[in-house]
Amino acid sequence: MPDAEMTALLQAVLDEVCADIPAWDTATRERIAARLRDVVRSGRSSVDELKQAGRGALIRAPTMWP
Known part of the structure; x- marks a missing residue:
């Protein structure tokens, strides 16, 4: 489990990418x-x-295969 600082960083990046x-x-x-x-x-x-x-995840379409 990430620490509080990493969790905050991930949330900030997620919010920015998904704005x-x-x-x-x-x-x-x-x-x-x-x-x-x-x-x-x-x-x-x-x-x-x-x-x-x-x-990169935002622009790539999801697929059924990795």
């Missing part, structure tokens, strides 16, 4: 949040890396 996403589109927010968690688990946690990963 133009409608409030009802929770599936997109969940997909981006999952990508951010994956990035942190892989050991990358700089603000730039998180923003890049979040934006």
Whole structure:
């Protein structure tokens, strides 16, 4: 479980990346949040890396296969 500082950073990045996403589109927010968690688990946690990963998740369509 991330500490409070990392949680705040992830929330801030998620809010920034999803700023133009409608409030009802929770599936997109969940997909981006999952990508951010994956990035942190892989050991990358700089603000730039998180923003890049979040934006990448936003523009890539979800698929059934990894």
